[in-house]
Amino acid sequence: MRFHIDYYKPEANRQGEADNPTGSKAKKNSAKPNQAVTQRAVVEAILTKHDAATSQRRFNALLATASINDAIAYYNLFKDIQTERQAEDPDFIPLHIACVFSPPAEGNKDVKQLQEDLLQEKADNRQEPEKKKAALQEIIADYNVRYGTNHEFGEFDRYYQDVQQCIKDQKYRNSDCPRGNKIDLTIVVDMLLTGFDSQYLNTLYVDKNLKHHGLIQALSRTNRVLNDTKPYGNILDFRAQEKAVDEAIALFSGEDASRSREIWLVDPAPKVIDKFDTAVAQLESFMEVQGQPCTPDAVNNLKGDTARAEFINRFKEVQRVKTQLDQYTDLNDEQQRQIEQRLPEDQLRGFKGMYLETAQRLKAQQGKTGIEASDAQETIEQLEFELVLFSSSIIDYDYIMGLIARYSQEKPGKETMSREQIINLLAANSNLMDERDDIIAYIDTLEAGKGLSEEAIGNGYQTFKAHKAEDELGALAERHELARDALQAFVGDIRDRMIFDGEQLSDLFAPLELGWKARGKAELALMEELVPFLKKQAGGREISGLAAYE
Structure with missing residues (x-):
């Protein structure tokens, strides 16, 4: 799996990009190698880009820092800035932050052995060890409060192992492992940058100098293969280390050094935008051949399973490329407008809904034989629906119940999200496919402005669903x-x-x-x-x- 690397440039330098949308080297890098970027600017950039980089927190990330003192400073700065943002914006959802670095050895043989491969941390702990010890004790205490654990400073390895497991728990759905039990971002110095693997870690923020083997090792924490929702490892470099990256990937490309960028790095955004344009154009051409306009509603008018299967393949490619673009952290305003104009968000959501509806229909047809077989049965059997491309890490049961509660609390005509919008949101995501019809039926029983709490909505839905299941079973028994x-x-x-x-x-x-x-x-x-x-x-x-x- 390749890497997407965003060499951070302060916002003041981004105007040049808008004037040079091809991404040519002449204007691309206004930051100098190892140029200092304030830690506050780094935190602000991470908070701005994190949701896009991690596919709306489907994945999690590491922040690699240059020293233990930097790690401590970043940890405290995240706490302060996120507290400020919560005060300014009640809807701001803070990142769950963990921090891990080895403690001062103080004669502990296990810690001494651990630090043999942690050269920066070993050196840092020789300076003001008591301050680092106090900071790590506070970090562990915060972790205990956040995650309901009881780790102690004297048993650092238990804490370290728990952090690793918590990062890996990102693989579970929020219904199985609540978001509150997960880590969004782990701040590190040397730890976890080698040897640690998690398929659901896809992003590395870099504020330390890296080179050669150490650089490749650190970047490789992000590129463990999963599925099409993780098209590449995402790197946001705050040290302008493009030269170091080029040297490292050339070194590790062997005889293919001349093709190192092609082998290791994803295409720049303009090329992927061109791929998106091509995928949409092919969808449009297909709909035109079918005698239909390229609109979500027209998918209902497709004749026969062969056409429906072709729609599945055409739109799946659109969604695959869009998923790649959604995780690019270096899109400028003009590029974002270009993507939106090519396929507006409302239309994209409508097509997603039609894709899932069509996929359900064809998936149910798979395996049928004899008189139940379709004229296009062979084509249907070969379809791969890749529903994971249409799932969301945000839109889960609790999220939908919250939207319905808000809908019930707002006066008719004054809703921030209407019944139809909630239903469209449900239809466009595969997370709740099995419950979609039940939730829609439940929404139909509610009135805007009734003022029900989220708990009341959730309890009401469970009661509604239980009664509906009883009725279905009753009808089944009668038949x-x-x-x-x-x-x-x-x-x-x-x-x-x-x-x-x-x-x-x-x-x-x-x-x-x-x-x-x-x-x-x-x-x-x-x-x-x-x-x-x-x-x-x-x-x-x-x-x-x-x-x-x-």
């Missing part, structure tokens, strides 16, 4: 001539144990006194409808034994 209570008890047992018991399925049909052949046919007919219901109830968890009926 298959089963006792409603018996079917509900059967499903309840599966849901509680997450185990499907075939014998209990046979017991369910016993009152009908069917012959073995008729009973087998009746069981299969029931399971054809019950499997999707059970999978939806399981919420992504596996039900042991159910796969035999899929």
